[in-house]
Amino acid sequence: MDFRLSEDQLLLAEGVRDYLAGTHGPAVLRRLDAGPNRDPAIWQGLVAMGLPGLCVPEAQGGLGMGLVEAALIALECGRACLAEPLVDTAFVAVPWLLARGETAGLGEVAAGTRKIALPHAANPWVADGDGTALASVDPLRNLATAPAGASDDPHLFNLGALMCAAQLVGLGEAMLGQATEYAKIRQQFGQPVGAFQAIKHQLASVAVAVEFARPVVWRAAAALQAGEASAALHVSHAKLAATDAAILAAETAIQVHGAMGYTYEVDLHFWMKRAWALAGAWGSRAFHLARIDAGVIGGSHPIGPEHTFA
Amino acid sequence: MQLAYTPAQQAFRAEIRAWLAAHVPAEPLVTLECREGYDSHVAWERTLATGNWGMVTWPEQFGGRGLDLIEWLIFEEEYFAAGAPLRANQNGIFLLGPTIMEFGTDEQKARFLPPMARGEVIWAQAWSEPGAGSDMAAISSKAQLEGDHYVLSGQKTWSSRAAFADWGFGIFRTEEGSKRHKGLTFILFDLNTPGITRRPIRQLHGETGFAELFFDEVRVPVANRLAGEGEGWNVAMATAGFERGLMLRSPGRFQATARRLVELYRQHKATASPAAREAVVQAWGAAQAYAYNTYAVAAKIMAGGKIGAEASLNKIFWSELDRTMHRTAMQLLGAAAELKQFGDGSINAWLEGYIFSLSGPIYAGSNEVQRNIIAERLLGLPRVGAG
Numbered sequence: 001m002d003f004r005l006s007e008d009q010l011l012l013a014e015g016v017r018d019y020l021a022g023t024h025g026p027a028v029l030r031r032l033d034a035g036p037n038r039d040p041a042i043w044q045g046l047v048a049m050g051l052p053g054l055c056v057p058e059a060q061g062g063l064g065m066g067l068v069e070a071a072l073i074a075l076e077c078g079r080a081c082l083a084e085p086l087v088d089t090a091f092v093a094v095p096w097l098l099a100r101g102e103t104a105g106l107g108e109v110a111a112g113t114r115k116i117a118l119p120h121a122a123n124p125w126v127a128d129g130d131g132t133a134l135a136s137v138d139p140l141r142n143l144a145t146a147p148a149g150a151s152d153d154p155h156l157f158n159l160g161a162l163m164c165a166a167q168l169v170g171l172g173e174a175m176l177g178q179a180t181e182y183a184k185i186r187q188q189f190g191q192p193v194g195a196f197q198a199i200k201h202q203l204a205s206v207a208v209a210v211e212f213a214r215p216v217v218w219r220a221a222a223a224l225q226a227g228e229a230s231a232a233l234h235v236s237h238a239k240l241a242a243t244d245a246a247i248l249a250a251e252t253a254i255q256v257h258g259a260m261g262y263t264y265e266v267d268l269h270f271w272m273k274r275a276w277a278l279a280g281a282w283g284s285r286a287f288h289l290a291r292i293d294a295g296v297i298g299g300s301h302p303i304g305p306e307h308t309f310a
Numbered sequence: 311m312q313l314a315y316t317p318a319q320q321a322f323r324a325e326i327r328a329w330l331a332a333h334v335p336a337e338p339l340v341t342l343e344c345r346e347g348y349d350s351h352v353a354w355e356r357t358l359a360t361g362n363w364g365m366v367t368w369p370e371q372f373g374g375r376g377l378d379l380i381e382w383l384i385f386e387e388e389y390f391a392a393g394a395p396l397r398a399n400q401n402g403i404f405l406l407g408p409t410i411m412e413f414g415t416d417e418q419k420a421r422f423l424p425p426m427a428r429g430e431v432i433w434a435q436a437w438s439e440p441g442a443g444s445d446m447a448a449i450s451s452k453a454q455l456e457g458d459h460y461v462l463s464g465q466k467t468w469s470s471r472a473a474f475a476d477w478g479f480g481i482f483r484t485e486e487g488s489k490r491h492k493g494l495t496f497i498l499f500d501l502n503t504p505g506i507t508r509r510p511i512r513q514l515h516g517e518t519g520f521a522e523l524f525f526d527e528v529r530v531p532v533a534n535r536l537a538g539e540g541e542g543w544n545v546a547m548a549t550a551g552f553e554r555g556l557m558l559r560s561p562g563r564f565q566a567t568a569r570r571l572v573e574l575y576r577q578h579k580a581t582a583s584p585a586a587r588e589a590v591v592q593a594w595g596a597a598q599a600y601a602y603n604t605y606a607v608a609a610k611i612m613a614g615g616k617i618g619a620e621a622s623l624n625k626i627f628w629s630e631l632d633r634t635m636h637r638t639a640m641q642l643l644g645a646a647a648e649l650k651q652f653g654d655g656s657i658n659a660w661l662e663g664y665i666f667s668l669s670g671p672i673y674a675g676s677n678e679v680q681r682n683i684i685a686e687r688l689l690g691l692p693r694v695g696a697g
């Protein structure tokens with residue numbers, strides 16, 4: 001029994017974090033917001049990192065990794081507020097197609113020439129889809145109407161919800177970091193506002209929420225990867241915990257920024273809006289709560305310590 | 311990530327489960343906070359010791375089983391799932407024990423640890439003083455070196471179980487005129503030493519769980535000093551780390567509470583509010599999250615890692631979870647919540663638990679102090695003034 005991420009997994013995530021921090025900072029988000037919000041050069045960079053092929057089998061030019069690694073990278077995508085459709089293509093669509101044995105064309109995904117936007121009956125629209133455009137509050141999210149007769153496949157749904165949860169944790173961590181940095185430099189009453197306990201304690205509460213949402217995401221990723229019978233419940237738990245942590249982070253972060261947080265000029269809004277968007281995508285809070293409820297109160301999910309990991 | 315218990319771990323779970331099934335008292339013991347309850351809890355500690363279950367992670371020579379932290383978590387899970395009594399010995403085995411292991415001499419380890427593991431000596435923690443609660447560095451009780459003895463004088467307070475316990479540990483000012491964290495020394499003392507007066511304090515629930523201690527020229531051998539003179543603060547901080555970190559509150563405790571809460575909800579489903587229902591689901595989830603986190607930390611520590619200021623995240627999480635779970639139970643119970651015993655004569659453990667859960671955010675460093683620590687040490691926010 002070892003519920004730790006491995007050294008290799010942590011190094012992988014760190015590499016992606018550093019890469020995105022160096023190439024996909026707030027200036028890039030502002031540039032994307034001002035013009036076309038997709039950029040082939042950014043996508044090519046992700047391809048060079050091997051990320052679209054992360055879950056593609058090695059025989060097809062991918063890295064052959066699993067859902068825990070994918071969730072780790074999805075968290076980094078959230079942290080960087082990545083605009084390109086990496087998560088949906090590489091961590092939702094690819095694992096789903098693999099699970100169905102539909103391996104044709106995955107090599108093109110790894111090579112970066114194919115992006116996949118999968119509609120699902122739970123989502124009334126598709127991100128980066130081909131339908132009629134819809135405006136999202138998130139300026140970097142491209143929504144389109146969903147085609148009729150979208151799949152209602154539960155595995156696809158669980159993959160989508162899990163990767164949403166991972167991004168939400170990353171978004172929450174990023175917003176906590178931004179608010180903390182702002183609180184160190186903004187001076188009022190002759191001191192940094194971050195020296196006021198009212199500010200400190202709110203940020204500390206966000207740190208607690210994020211800290212205890214993160215392992216729930218890893219647990220869900222491991223469950224879905226292993227095909228555990230309770231995987232759906234763990235995914236819903238992850239989505240719920242991550243959503244609540246990210247929304248708390250967002251509301252706290254804007255409060256800590258004062259009026260600056262209410263402006264378009266401060267970068268926080270990109271992260272906050274992504275969190276609002278993902279909070280309702282791939283199953284509402286009520287839906288996920290109900291799925292956990294059915295297992296825990298309904299009694300279909302065995303509870304007790306020996307069932308923590310099984 | 312390797313999410314399966316080894317056959318040895320499974321066998322261990324089966325072993326402790328079977329032992330507990332055969333030994334846990336059928337009726338819950340009277341609260342640990344009164345004389346009768348204290349005595350029955352100490353008797354239980356000795357029963358545990360007959361099975362060598364006192365503190366499974368300690369080396370065999372000190373009365374343990376030399377097991378690792380994962381096995382300890384399994385032990386705790388089964389312990390709480392079985393509804394076994396609270397540990398009268400917790401401040402010994404979870405706080406002082408690890409501290410002696412880290413700072414004690416071989417002689418001190420041999421002298422203090424085995425009787426602690428066997429439940430023969432029950433320890434009280436005596437840190438707080440009337441003027442030094444959150445601000446522990448304001449301690450003013452003194453220990454003056456006279457030959458091969460320290461002479462203790464002053465007053466300690468809120469010392470859990472000190473009304474009945476055998477020994478105490480605390481920090482005292484050994485350097486005349488020293489300020490704050492300097493000049494403090496960690497000293498172990500027999501609570502029956504002449505010059506110590508214990509005044510039991512009634513707690514919120516009416517029982518005398520903790521006590522005030524008055525020291526009037528109390529002579530304690532120098533051999534009872536842990537680590538060097540003047541090093542008390544650092545030693546105490548290590549103890550506080552054990553307290554907030556892994557040991558004091560293991561996830562099995564909260565998972566057991568969450569499970570009982572789910573059962574309570576099922577009984578009161580017809581009258582429960584949707585908000586209570588969500589709180590029950592969230593309680594299960596939070597107890598799980600706490601378990602995941604703890605398992606990860608345990609594996610990290612086993613691989614040689616350490617837990618630092620993150621311990622403050624844990625302390626806030628479990629104490630607020632515990633309070634929320636018990637508050638929810640009180641809501642579910644409705645009118646019956648106020649009863650000390652239900653109609654069938656059984657103890658209203660939710661009421662006792664709710665009252666106790668209100669102290670969680672206060673003891674072991676208040677949650678406000680923990681939030682200061684998180685903000686300053688983990689987030690790097692500026693420190694201004696006290697705190």
Ligand SMILES: Cc1cc2nc3c(=O)[nH]c(=O)nc-3n(C[C@H](O)[C@H](O)[C@H](O)COP(=O)(O)OP(=O)(O)OC[C@H]3O[C@@H](n4cnc5c(N)ncnc54)[C@H](O)[C@@H]3O)c2cc1C
Nearest residue numbers: 435436437438443444468469470669672673674676678697
């Ligand atoms: C059930 C129980 C068992 C206990 N057992 C023991 C024991 O065995 N041994 C022992 O030595 N002590 C024990 N204590 C005492 C405990 O350690 C103290 O209660 C704790 O350290 C807080 O100190 P205080 O009660 O004096 O509160 P105070 O320090 O007076 O605090 C009052 C309020 O002010 C807040 N506050 C204080 N300082 C700050 C700050 N810097 N920033 C923000 N807010 C602040 C606190 O959070 C709290 O809300 C126990 C307490 C309880 C309730």
